[in-house]
Amino acid sequence: MYDDNNIFAKILRNEIPCKKFYEDEFSLFIYDIAPQAKIHILGIPKIKCIDLTDFVTKADDNLISSFFKSLNLVIEKLNIKADGYRVISNSGNDGGQEVPHFHIHILAGEKIGSLR
Numbered sequence: 241m242y243d244d245n246n247i248f249a250k251i252l253r254n255e256i257p258c259k260k261f262y263e264d265e266f267s268l269f270i271y272d273i274a275p276q277a278k279i280h281i282l283g284i285p286k287i288k289c290i291d292l293t294d295f296v297t298k299a300d301d302n303l304i305s306s307f308f309k310s311l312n313l314v315i316e317k318l319n320i321k322a323d324g325y326r327v328i329s330n331s332g333n334d335g336g337q338e339v340p341h342f343h344i345h346i347l348a349g350e351k352i353g354s355l356r
């Protein structure tokens with residue numbers, strides 16, 4: 241069940257501050273508080289969903305499409321398309337997810353190391 245008190249839910253409700261990179265009606269993109277690369281941005285859709293499969297199950301087509309188009313826009317704004325980047329989303333215990341609100345990580349600005 242979705243936890244209304246997770247940290248990204250609080251950020252989306254403006255209850256705690258964040259460093260915004262981009263925001264629109266459907267999504268918020270913020271700087272990760274503990275960056276794992278020179279560029280580390282989190283993309284958070286504005287819907288109560290726990291992880292990727294929950295997002296695809298609950299969100300309507302317009303929101304799903306908008307979220308990924310916003311991701312594309314953020315990639316353009318970051319100017320990382322030419323050098324490359326990594327987009328990941330952790331889910332559940334085995335995936336190492338810490339915050340139970342679906343989000344994607346954009347890692348870039350340097351060579352991103354092996355996943356293992």
Ligand code: AMP
Nearest residue numbers: 247258271272273274330336337338339
């Ligand atoms: P995950 O392990 O995929 O759930 O990733 C959660 C991410 O959220 C981690 O990279 C944290 O550094 C990041 N994080 C936690 N709290 C905050 C916060 N208040 N503002 C920005 N990023 C945060």
